[in-house]
Amino acid sequence: MNTKILPILSRRSIRTYTRQPVTDDEVRALLEAAMSAPSAMATDPWRFLVLRDRAALSALADILPHGKMLNEAPLGIVVCGELARAHRQELSYLLQDCSAAVENLLLAAHLLGLGAVWLGVHPNEDRVSGIRARFGVPEDILPLAAIAIGRPAEHPAPRTRYNAASVHTGQW
Numbered sequence: 076m077n078t079k080i081l082p083i084l085s086r087r088s089i090r091t092y093t094r095q096p097v098t099d100d101e102v103r104a105l106l107e108a109a110m111s112a113p114s115a116m117a118t119d120p121w122r123f124l125v126l127r128d129r130a131a132l133s134a135l136a137d138i139l140p141h142g143k144m145l146n147e148a149p150l151g152i153v154v155c156g157e158l159a160r161a162h163r164q165e166l167s168y169l170l171q172d173c174s175a176a177v178e179n180l181l182l183a184a185h186l187l188g189l190g191a192v193w194l195g196v197h198p199n200e201d202r203v204s205g206i207r208a209r210f211g212v213p214e215d216i217l218p219l220a221a222i223a224i225g226r227p228a229e230h231p232a233p234r235t236r237y238n239a240a241s242v243h244t245g246q247w
């Protein structure tokens with residue numbers, strides 16, 4: 076294993092958090108990292124809904140069946156996409172760009188000493204419509220992932236999921 080990629084291998088999903096808040100500077104850094112992701116033709120179609128209010132975080136936890144850790148997290152960010160701004164207005168480009176932004180945000184959280192977990196929203200229609208209704212997200216904006224963020228209260232070990240069977244070299 077090349078230790079230079081350790082910051083990537085040691086990013087793990089963190090689902091329990093201490094009571095310490097996330098600072099404004101850290102929120103800004105997370106968003107800056109997310110918006111530094113690659114996007115097709117640099118269209119940057121991502122939009123972000125930042126939630127720090129306890130009632131809002133609990134409401135999001137109610138909408139996401141596997142997002143109950145939001146009840147304890149000091150910060151939640153819903154990553155959304157604006158189809159009209161995506162390359163060729165294609166959903167596939169929107170999803171690829173926004174997924175890159177999510178991963179950048181997760182890695183930035185880890186580098187900042189925070190812990191975070193990706194929570195699936197799209198393509199579950201009940202989650203998408205629940206978020207739209209509760210947070211006033213317009214119809215032309217697609218909520219596609221939520222991220223619970225806080226200071227880690229668990230420290231899972233770095234691991235590799237390298238699988239040689241997934242690699243085809245030269246020809247399939």
Ligand SMILES: Cc1cc2nc3c(=O)[nH]c(=O)nc-3n(C[C@H](O)[C@H](O)[C@H](O)COP(=O)(O)O)c2cc1C
Nearest residue numbers: 086087088089090139140141142192193194195196
């Ligand atoms: C599209 C997507 C949706 C996910 N949804 C959830 C979720 O709803 N709840 C959750 O606890 N983890 C969720 N995860 C996190 C995965 O369970 C996790 O990344 C995977 O088990 C690998 O573990 P690691 O992140 O620690 O490497 C999701 C990940 C992705 C990419």
